[in-house]
Amino acid sequence: MTEASLPPLPQIGPVTRRPPVGGPPRTWQTGTVVEIRDETPRMKTFRLSLAEGAVHVPGQHLMVRLTAPDGYTAQRSYSIASAPGEGSEVELMVERLVDGEVSGYLHDELRVGDSLEVRGPFGGWFVWNGRSPALLVGGGSGVVPLMSMLRHHRAAGITQPMRLVVSVRSPEDLPFADEYAEETTLIFTRRTPDGWARPAGRLDAATLEPLLIDGATAYVCGSTGFAEHASQLLVSLGAPVGSVRVERYGPTS
Amino acid sequence: MANPFRRPESRSAERDPRLPPGQYDTGSSFPVLTAEVTPRLDTAQWTFRIDGLVDEPVTWTWDEIQALPRSTFDGDIHCVTTWSKLGTSFAGVSVDVLLDAASVSPTATHVVAWSHTGYTTNLPIADVTGGKAWVVWEHEGQPLPVEHGGPARLLVPHLYFWKSAKWVAGLRLLDHDEPGFWETRGYHDRGDPWREQRYAGD
Numbered sequence: 001m002t003e004a005s006l007p008p009l010p011q012i013g014p015v016t017r018r019p020p021v022g023g024p025p026r027t028w029q030t031g032t033v034v035e036i037r038d039e040t041p042r043m044k045t046f047r048l049s050l051a052e053g054a055v056h057v058p059g060q061h062l063m064v065r066l067t068a069p070d071g072y073t074a075q076r077s078y079s080i081a082s083a084p085g086e087g088s089e090v091e092l093m094v095e096r097l098v099d100g101e102v103s104g105y106l107h108d109e110l111r112v113g114d115s116l117e118v119r120g121p122f123g124g125w126f127v128w129n130g131r132s133p134a135l136l137v138g139g140g141s142g143v144v145p146l147m148s149m150l151r152h153h154r155a156a157g158i159t160q161p162m163r164l165v166v167s168v169r170s171p172e173d174l175p176f177a178d179e180y181a182e183e184t185t186l187i188f189t190r191r192t193p194d195g196w197a198r199p200a201g202r203l204d205a206a207t208l209e210p211l212l213i214d215g216a217t218a219y220v221c222g223s224t225g226f227a228e229h230a231s232q233l234l235v236s237l238g239a240p241v242g243s244v245r246v247e248r249y250g251p252t253s
Numbered sequence: 254m255a256n257p258f259r260r261p262e263s264r265s266a267e268r269d270p271r272l273p274p275g276q277y278d279t280g281s282s283f284p285v286l287t288a289e290v291t292p293r294l295d296t297a298q299w300t301f302r303i304d305g306l307v308d309e310p311v312t313w314t315w316d317e318i319q320a321l322p323r324s325t326f327d328g329d330i331h332c333v334t335t336w337s338k339l340g341t342s343f344a345g346v347s348v349d350v351l352l353d354a355a356s357v358s359p360t361a362t363h364v365v366a367w368s369h370t371g372y373t374t375n376l377p378i379a380d381v382t383g384g385k386a387w388v389v390w391e392h393e394g395q396p397l398p399v400e401h402g403g404p405a406r407l408l409v410p411h412l413y414f415w416k417s418a419k420w421v422a423g424l425r426l427l428d429h430d431e432p433g434f435w436e437t438r439g440y441h442d443r444g445d446p447w448r449e450q451r452y453a454g455d
């Protein structure tokens with residue numbers, strides 16, 4: 001049997017971003033903390049100045065590595081929250097998890113002027129290059145890569161339609177709170193601000209349906225539970241399966 | 254100046270020798286990482302196919318593949334996002350059995366594993382033969398949950414877990430290497446966790 005006669009294999013989507021030819025220059029580099037901002041009681045933005053810089057596409061993440069004096073290391077992935085094109089500076093936004101090894105250290109110990117090791121950017125699927133309409137759906141800290149997309153959309157004056165849905169438990173849990181405008185729909189699952197029209201409750205079809213955009217790529221990011229719920233909702237509302245890109249942050253839901 | 258980072262007291266001082274470099278033990282949890290929408294596959298319609306450079310392409314139904322000799326894996330799995338799950342178990346059928354049934358052509362050098370979702374991943378034949386790879390439908394004695402690739406996924410535990418295609422639909426034998434979904438998007442072509450082959454060029 002020759003290969004030419006084989007039916008083509010199905011495909012999820014075209015390759016939107018290939019790594020540089022010859023392998024990417026993705027060695028570990030030093031990131032120095034130049035600013036720390038509280039977003040919520042459990043979330044902080046860390047602005048890093050990278051020794052060698054890193055050109056990212058919105059949606060990509062960095063690997064962060066911490067090394068103890070005895071040589072013990074821990075590495076985790078963190079999405080880039082800032083827009084591309086801020087020189088050699090990038091922002092990460094980290095939620096502190098209970099007993100979280102890396103997030104706990106970043107929150108409790110890291111100060112302006114300290115440095116850590118980063119590598120990247122990585123990710124060639126959950127990326128938005130600005131050339132298609134985008135529906136962004138984030139739960140909790142899952143809004144981070146979507147914020148990079150929104151900030152890029154604004155900073156670069158991109159005219160492709162963009163809508164953002166952000167789901168958090170309560171008003172105190174909302175990161176980037178002063179950056180949302182008319183493109184954004186906020187969902188509060190446990191408690192709403194006073195006088196809020198939509199009662200507290202998880203993202204539902206009635207809320208999502210009017211936000212769909214024809215021809216859009218959907219980017220869903222958050223905990224496994226949230227990502228599963230939101231991506232299934234999108235498909236049930238008619239979004240083509242191949243147009244939904246999902247990033248899952250881990251086990252908690 | 255920050256206090257230096259330290260190994261948390263809750264984590265054992267002895268690094269578990271089963272952990273490859275840069276990995277941590279996720280304990281009893283089993284994180285879910287998938288790029289696409291979780292498909293709902295009905296075993297009544299499910300098939301698994303071996304084609305490409307084989308004497309006889311073979312397609313199995315759910316009942317047919319279940320009737321093949323059962324084979325189990327007990328050991329560790331490693332995700333490129335740095336978690337490892339130690340001492341876990343899966344059951345299904347060895348890929349050796351499936352390839353033997355189709356009789357692989359001597360010119361074949363690689364496989365592309367593909368999924369019902371359109372996900373693909375590439376592997377040299379040597380990485381899926383000799384008792385190193387399975388198609389599995391049980392995890393720790395229970396049916397494989399859909400978020401972990403159920404009803405059935407590929408299992409290639411000696412490589413990073415993106416090679417263990419969820420919702421696997423078939424293997425295609427080729428006479429060349431054809432990088433798959435993640436391999437064309439910046440991840441390493443082979444993905445050996447012991448060599449920390451995470452990204453292209455590692």
Ligand SMILES: Cc1cc2nc3c(=O)[nH]c(=O)nc-3n(C[C@H](O)[C@H](O)[C@H](O)COP(=O)(O)OP(=O)(O)OC[C@H]3O[C@@H](n4cnc5c(N)ncnc54)[C@H](O)[C@@H]3O)c2cc1C
Pocket residue numbers: 061076077078079080093094095096097098099100101102103104141144145247248249250263264278279280334
């Ligand atoms: C592509 C990608 C992008 C990401 N981007 C972001 C981002 O932008 N922002 C963000 O905040 N996160 C992000 N994450 C998640 C992040 O990588 C980490 O998983 C997260 O910060 C938790 O790491 P940790 O070391 O703090 O917690 P871990 O120490 O890994 O623990 C996680 C949780 O499990 C429990 N746990 C796990 N193992 C043990 C153990 N042995 N003993 C006791 N308890 C345990 C802890 O209590 C904790 O609540 C991203 C993940 C991915 C894959």
